[in-house]
Amino acid sequence: MIKSLRWRLQLWHALLLTTVLIIFGGVVYALQWQTRLQQADAELDRVASVLTSRLRGLFPVPRSPNPGPWRPPNRGPGSSRPPEQTEDRGSPLIADALLPANVPLPVPPPWLIARPRDDQQQEDQSDARRRENRGPSRGGSRDGNREEGNRSGRNEQARDGQRGGPPEPPRDGSAGPRDSTRDQAGRWFSPAPGLGLPDEFNHLFEGDEHSFYFIIWDRNGTVLEKSKSVEEIPFPDLHTQADGLPVRQARMRDMQREVIHVSRFEINVLVGRSLVPDLSALHRNAFRLILTGLGVLSIGLAGGWWFSSRAIRPIAEMSAIAESISVKNLSTRINVSSTATELEQLGTVLNRTFDRLQSAFERQGQFTADASHELRTPVAVILSHAELALSRPRAVGDYQNTIQACRRAALRMKTLIDSLLLLARFDSGEPEIELRPVELDRLAVDAIEMLQPLADERHVKLSCRAEALTIDADHDRLFQVLTNLLSNAIRYNKPEGRVDVDVTSDEQSAIIRVVDSGVGIPTDELQHVFNRFYRVDKARTTAEGGCGLGLSICQTIVDAHHGSISAFSELHVGTTIEVRLPLAQNSSQPGVPSEASDKADTATSLTAASGR
Amino acid sequence: MRVLIVEDEPDLQRVVWTCLQEEGYVVDAASDGEEGLYKAANWDYDVIVLDVMLPKLDGWQVLARLRKLKATPVLMLTARDTVHDRVKGLDAGADDYLVKPFQLAELLARLRALIRRAAGQSQPVIEIGDTHIDTVSRTVTRIGSLIPLTAMEYSLVELLALHRGKLVTRSMIYDKLYDEDDDTLSNLVDVHVSNIRRKLGHEFITTRRGQGYMIND
Numbered sequence: 001m002i003k004s005l006r007w008r009l010q011l012w013h014a015l016l017l018t019t020v021l022i023i024f025g026g027v028v029y030a031l032q033w034q035t036r037l038q039q040a041d042a043e044l045d046r047v048a049s050v051l052t053s054r055l056r057g058l059f060p061v062p063r064s065p066n067p068g069p070w071r072p073p074n075r076g077p078g079s080s081r082p083p084e085q086t087e088d089r090g091s092p093l094i095a096d097a098l099l100p101a102n103v104p105l106p107v108p109p110p111w112l113i114a115r116p117r118d119d120q121q122q123e124d125q126s127d128a129r130r131r132e133n134r135g136p137s138r139g140g141s142r143d144g145n146r147e148e149g150n151r152s153g154r155n156e157q158a159r160d161g162q163r164g165g166p167p168e169p170p171r172d173g174s175a176g177p178r179d180s181t182r183d184q185a186g187r188w189f190s191p192a193p194g195l196g197l198p199d200e201f202n203h204l205f206e207g208d209e210h211s212f213y214f215i216i217w218d219r220n221g222t223v224l225e226k227s228k229s230v231e232e233i234p235f236p237d238l239h240t241q242a243d244g245l246p247v248r249q250a251r252m253r254d255m256q257r258e259v260i261h262v263s264r265f266e267i268n269v270l271v272g273r274s275l276v277p278d279l280s281a282l283h284r285n286a287f288r289l290i291l292t293g294l295g296v297l298s299i300g301l302a303g304g305w306w307f308s309s310r311a312i313r314p315i316a317e318m319s320a321i322a323e324s325i326s327v328k329n330l331s332t333r334i335n336v337s338s339t340a341t342e343l344e345q346l347g348t349v350l351n352r353t354f355d356r357l358q359s360a361f362e363r364q365g366q367f368t369a370d371a372s373h374e375l376r377t378p379v380a381v382i383l384s385h386a387e388l389a390l391s392r393p394r395a396v397g398d399y400q401n402t403i404q405a406c407r408r409a410a411l412r413m414k415t416l417i418d419s420l421l422l423l424a425r426f427d428s429g430e431p432e433i434e435l436r437p438v439e440l441d442r443l444a445v446d447a448i449e450m451l452q453p454l455a456d457e458r459h460v461k462l463s464c465r466a467e468a469l470t471i472d473a474d475h476d477r478l479f480q481v482l483t484n485l486l487s488n489a490i491r492y493n494k495p496e497g498r499v500d501v502d503v504t505s506d507e508q509s510a511i512i513r514v515v516d517s518g519v520g521i522p523t524d525e526l527q528h529v530f531n532r533f534y535r536v537d538k539a540r541t542t543a544e545g546g547c548g549l550g551l552s553i554c555q556t557i558v559d560a561h562h563g564s565i566s567a568f569s570e571l572h573v574g575t576t577i578e579v580r581l582p583l584a585q586n587s588s589q590p591g592v593p594s595e596a597s598d599k600a601d602t603a604t605s606l607t608a609a610s611g612r
Numbered sequence: 613m614r615v616l617i618v619e620d621e622p623d624l625q626r627v628v629w630t631c632l633q634e635e636g637y638v639v640d641a642a643s644d645g646e647e648g649l650y651k652a653a654n655w656d657y658d659v660i661v662l663d664v665m666l667p668k669l670d671g672w673q674v675l676a677r678l679r680k681l682k683a684t685p686v687l688m689l690t691a692r693d694t695v696h697d698r699v700k701g702l703d704a705g706a707d708d709y710l711v712k713p714f715q716l717a718e719l720l721a722r723l724r725a726l727i728r729r730a731a732g733q734s735q736p737v738i739e740i741g742d743t744h745i746d747t748v749s750r751t752v753t754r755i756g757s758l759i760p761l762t763a764m765e766y767s768l769v770e771l772l773a774l775h776r777g778k779l780v781t782r783s784m785i786y787d788k789l790y791d792e793d794d795d796t797l798s799n800l801v802d803v804h805v806s807n808i809r810r811k812l813g814h815e816f817i818t819t820r821r822g823q824g825y826m827i828n829d
Contacts, residue, residue, distance in 0.1 A: 373665065373691035380691075380713035381623040387716045388631050405623040 005315070006308045013304040014297070021293040029286055036278045037257065041250050044259035047212055048248075048271040052263050055216070205229065210274040219266035233270065238262045255279065314343045322350060330358040370533035374416050374547045378409035385409075412547075419549040423532070426556040433474035433560050440503045440510055441466035443475070447482035448501060451490060460493045462486070466503035471510050471581055477557045478581075482512070484550040485577050489516035492536075492575075509563070509580040520571040529567050530555045554579075613727055613767060614638040614655070614788045618648030618674065619663045619689065628661065631716045632723075636750060636763040638791045645669025652678050656787050659726045661719070664690035664701075672704055679705040685726040689714070724748065731774035738773045740827060743812065745773050752812070759811050764789065768804050772817060777829035779820055 205212050205227035213230035217223055221235035238247050238260055246263040258272035321334050333354060334347040382405075389402040425432060441464075448462045455462045482501075489499040493516050502513040521529060521536050528534045533548040551567075554577075558565045563581035615637045619625040625641050632639045640655070642648035645666040652660055652674070660678075664671035675686055685707040690697060693711040701709050707729075708722050724747055728734060738745040744753045750766050752759045761769065767789050772780055785801055805817055805825060818826050 369692055369694070376691035376712040377621050377624065381621060381627065383713045384624065384627040384631070384716050388627050388634075391631075391634075391716075405627070408623060 006312050009308045009311075010301065010304055013308070014301055017297055017300045017304070021297055025286075025289050025293050028289060029282070032282055032285055036275070036282060040257045040273055040275060040278060041259060044212070044250075044257060044271045044273060045248070045261075047214065048259050048261040048269050051214060051216065051269045051271065052261050055263070055267060055269070210277050212271060212273050214269065214271045216270070217268040219268075224267065230272070233258075233272075236260050236268055236270065238268055239266050314347075318343070318347060318350065322354075325354060325357075327361060330354070330361055367532055370548070371416075371420055374533065375413060378413045378416075381409035382406045416547050416549070419547065419553055422553060423549065423556060426560060433477055433557070435472040436475060437470050438473040438475045438478060440469045440471060440478075440512065443479055443482060444501045444503050444512070447479060447486055450483060451486045454487060455490050455499070458490055458493060459495050459497075460490045461496075461498045462490075462501070463498065464501045464503075466501070467505060469503055469505055469510050471583055473561055473581060474557075477560070481554045481557050481579065482514075484554050485514040485579075488550060489514050489518065489575070489577075492516070493518040497574075505583060508583060510583055512579040512581070513576055514579075515574060515576045517574040520573055521567065521569040521575055522571060523569075526567055526569055530565070551577075613658045613770070614640070614791070615723065616640045616642065616648065616651055616655070616657045616660045618642045618645070618652075618660065618666065618671070620644055620666050621663075628716070628719070631720070635720055636767050637723075638767075638789055640791055643667075645671070645674045649674045649677055652684060653681050656682075656784070657684050658730065658788065659685045659687060659723050661687050661689055661723070662706075664688060664692065664697075672700070675704050675706060685730045687719075687722055687726060721748075727774070733774060738770075738776075740773055740776060740816075740829075743816070745770060754812065761808070761811065762804075765804050765808050765811075768801075769808060769812075772825060772827045776827040779824050779826045781824035784824070 205214065206229070211229065213227040215223055215226040215230055215233055217235050219239075221237060233253070236249070238249060240247055240262055246261060248262075249260045251258050251260070252275075253272070255275050256272045257275050258270055261269045261271075263269070318334050321332055325332050333351045336344050336347040336351065385402045385405045389399060394402075444464050444466050448464055452462060486499060486501070493499065497517040499517075500513075500515040502511070502515065504511045504513075525536050529536060530551050532552040534552075535548040551565075555565050558579055558581070561581050563579060565577065565579050567575060567577050569575040613636070615632050617625055617628050617632070617639060619628065619641070620643050622643070625643065629639050629641050640651055640657070642651050646668045648660075648662065648666070649669060651657075662671045662674060666674070669677075671688060671690070675688070678684065678686070686705070687708045687710055688701045688706040689710050689712060690701070691712045698709050707726055710719060710722060724736065728736065728747060736746065736748045738747065742755050743759075745751075746753070747770060750763075750770075752761055752766065752769060768785065771785065771788050782801060789801075805819075809817055816827065818828055820826065
């Protein structure tokens with residue numbers, strides 16, 4: 001069953017469909033995953049931006065852009081260090097850098113916009129500081145800031161350094177005047193409300209293990225601030241780009257998606273979130289996708305089955321018709337107009353094959369009928385003669401006549417049977433020809449000698465012009481061809497007619513022509529003369545002898561020699577039968593050896609003599 | 613009874629010819645279609661034996677042309693014995709069909725049947741009064757006793773009996789009882805008639821002077 005075309009089609013169809021669906025599903029899955037990631041990134045970015053903006057609020061940038069290197073108006077003792085990078089860039093760049101260029105700033109959440117007023121109530125003891133942070137940065141406020149700050153001056157210094165000067169990368173625990181200031185950074189920043197995050201925002205960082213978390217490191221890797229839920233995360237140690245532009249990096253850590261923003265002062269803000277909920281949602285989607293895919297597959301397979309049925313139905317019809325064609329029903333044909341184009345072609349080809357088959361069968365049937373007809377007549381002669389002879393006592397002469405008639409009939413049957421057997425042997429593909437060098441000129445002379453008595457009886461003159469020519473052929477069969485042709489030429493000749501036998505050659509073939517001056521063959525019958533049992537003259541009288549197989553046998557024999565035989569005729573002028581046989585390798589070059597041409601001359605004169 | 617054989621195989625033609633002649637038929641022979649058609653058209657035969665495969669005109673053509681002229685019973689002889697061939701033969705106007713090789717006895721029986729049918733006589737035995745003419749054994753009996761007749765006498769009796777009640781002209785008698793090569797003098801018919809009268813009674817055959825003879829029904 002699996003071998004049937006239909007099942008194979010279905011199998012391939014299913015395979016293809018499944019592959020397409022898998023690829024499609026995979027792409028959809030990947031796209032979804034990517035979308036989820038992008039969404040997560042966007043969320044994380046937003047959160048990170050908020051955090052960053054918080055940080056910006058903590059470390060405001062002076063408003064007025066100074067063309068020269070900006071100096072904070074009040075430099076703390078900690079800020080004695082000269083700014084490193086900012087000097088050549090100028091502070092506006094820093095301010096710009098705070099807005100990450102590569103990450104589109106998310107729309108600030110409403111609480112962020114509303115912040116200046118709302119948040120004040122919620123703020124804790126660090127109110128003042130935060131207000132100062134958040135509020136429009138003013139140069140003057142910084143002083144107040146410093147004064148008011150109940151925090152250590154180190155913080156201020158740090159802030160100063162961050163704000164006014166180029167960020168000096170903090171080296172954790174390493175020497176540096178400001179190292180000590182950072183010891184309290186965690187305290188300074190923590191807890192989360194320390195950044196002045198609104199409650200809604202804080203909610204983001206509370207809850208189960210899948211919620212947001214964040215960590216803020218300073219440039220030295222000291223954790224400035226982190227959400228409660230987060231565990232220890234190695235310091236990513238990212239830096240702003242050489243031109244001070246902020247850096248954003250997204251990464252996967254196990255199933256956590258994390259976005260790290262590095263902006264001013266190279267504070268690394270990491271915001272992360274577990275993707276497990278997304279993944280489970282994705283898996284649900286994938287499950288739906290698989291279900292849909294299965295549905296599509298089954299619909300596709302059903303459709304494919306239907307299509308293949310449709311496509312195969314004409315084939316099935318064809319095979320049914322072909323099946324129904326038998327010896328008894330040869331005339332059925334495939335209805336070509338009702339099938340598709342390719343199948344139409346197939347149908348046409350099959351019909352042609354059936355035509356050939358039919359005509360072959362008809363020829364076979366005709367042949368059998370002809371053969372049986374030819375055999376029935378002599379049998380009828382023998383039977384009726386015997387019956388008549390036995391019906392009453394006869395004179396001796398009558399018996400002799402009867403026996404002679406029976407003998408003639410039996411001889412005729414023998415000839416016929418021999419011919420039929422010969423044809424049958426050639427038909428069955430055992431040509432039984434024995435190739436040996438044959439001297440064609442000699443052969444022609446022999447044939448003429450053999451038929452001379454018949455020619456004399458009919459007053460037909462035989463002549464021969466033969467080149468000395470030797471080819472590889474079956475001597476006896478070729479002799480049979482020649483005698484057949486000659487006896488035809490003599491029998492169907494006019495009284496006092498002539499028969500010429502020419503043996504010549506061209507580059508490829510030896511050519512034997514038997515030319516008679518007989519009655520000729522009508523053009524429309526000429527094409528049939530090689531057909532079995534075909535007789536131009538329907539006479540079956542024993543005088544003319546043939547049973548209509550002579551030329552068929554000639555043709556069969558010549559075919560077995562890979563030669564060709566053809567007939568040309570003109571009514572009342574004569575008929576020429578031309579036999580072409582391929583020259584053998586060892587054939588003598590015509591006319592070149594003088595001995596051969598002598599021989600040919602001898603042959604010609606010999607036949608001329610015998611023809612007289 | 614006069615029969616034409618159209619057969620191109622000389623040995624077969626000869627054997628049929630001999631056989632029919634021995635049976636008392638008058639037999640003409642033709643060796644090809646043209647000759648056969650010519651003879652069939654110009655003489656009145658009681659039956660024609662026609663071979664299918666003939667030179668010049670084949671049997672079908674001869675039959676088709678002959679049927680335009682006359683309805684002489686035709687028995688086709690052929691080597692082909694398919695149903696198609698039989699149907700074709702009978703449709704073409706052949707009255708019977710015999711496949712080679714055949715037995716001469718069958719040929720004779722079929723010919724007799726054809727002749728009887730053509731004369732409107734379906735029985736093989738013709739009864740005229742107390743005289744019985746058996747066309748199979750070619751004998752005449754009167755009240756159970758066999759009347760010895762020569763072949764020619766029997767043929768004449770049979771001819772007249774088949775056409776009893778009708779006048780059989782002298783030329784008809786010549787046509788039916790003598791073949792084309794026969795140069796018997798015409799008055800021999802009178803001799804045969806007087807011999808028959810001697811054996812069967814004078815009133816058996818009525819003479820219409822100058823016209824012919826008949827047997828009264």
